[in-house]
Amino acid sequence: MSRVLLAGAAVTFLIVLVATAPDTRPVASTSPQVVHRSGVQDGPGLRALQARYKTLSKRLSQLKPSQPYILVDTARNRLYVKRQGEVVLDAIASTGSGTILDKPGDDTSQWIFDTPRGEFLVQSKLTKPTWIKPDWAFIEEGLGVPKNADERAEQGVLGDYALGFGKGYFIHGTLYTRLLGKNVTHGCIRLNDTDLKGVYTLARVGTPIMIF
């Protein structure tokens, strides 16, 4: 038993030595030096700076999502689900067209069909979603806006699943799979059936969605 304890202590000691050893990485020749000398010289000052840098790096690292998150590249129309920085799902998407549509009877107001950029959260997960057509969907088609709410409901156009991320924006399916990879939507994010099912399975309510 004492031998085991002795061996354990020796291994622990070695790990402590390695973990606390000063960084002896060589100076990278391609890394230019900053001109703003702070008066900090080698020694305790430098070590304090290094420790501060490492602490801050660790704190930044801790802000990264530990659970899967969704990343959307609107310029290249790609959606990724990542976990700890690793891609677990890579999908071709369709995002906002960036076009504009005038609001009838209002010269100063218009709809802009951009996919919003920034960080959002999955707020809802729906199966067999019904599209409640907004005003712009009728106006764009040159139709009048119905007064009866029932006339807005359309089945089967959003695919089997939809993930809402606020203000009426969803990740959903599409009938127009030939348009995947293009900026053609009114702000929502479209996927094919297989990828949509994958995202629906991996994401939970509260999963972050980062869009750029």
Next chain:
Amino acid sequence: MNLCAILALFALTTPSWGKDLEAFPNLNLNDPGSVKEATRVLEEELKLAARPHTYVLIDLVGKTIHIKGRGVELHHMPLVQWSVGSWEKLTGVHRLVARPQVVRRKIEPGKGDEQEPISLTDMPADYDLSFASGLTINVAPLAEKGNLVQGIAFMGKAWWRRLKNWTSTIGTGQPSSSAAQLEITVSVDHAQSLAWSLVDGMAVLIRRSADR
């Protein structure tokens, strides 16, 4: 307590440190000025990463533009070259006043399917970004090889800016406000990609380098 338990306890209680935790893997940890600059940027970034917004980090040392959120890199693009007027004015968080203008196509009701969406190629490649802090970033696309006219145009523009700054300084006896200026050159694709990814009010951080 056996050896495994000791090692497991040690692993859980010892702060780990690896390259993957480093915010700037290209940092020369033996140079106090570089570490101090990296620490300054990290302190600013931690505040931005704690909020649900995407932000931009222009790393003049690593010659890379990073689009980030929550400390996660969403996208990056290489910087070909850069030059700067005043080092001191690059510190802090710079808020973009307005993203570069893009000509949006208007949807004609009843002809929705015929409208061409905007795409990356519609984005400008040569533009100025103004920030609430007074900083201006001039984004210039890399002249295509052999395109003499384009090359001369870019050089002329750069000289014109310098001449304007110089005459302003001579005229007022004060350093020009436009001295808070960073000129960056990226490929055409990356200039357009950056313009696409920016949003009004977006925060930009700059990691400075001595390599002017």
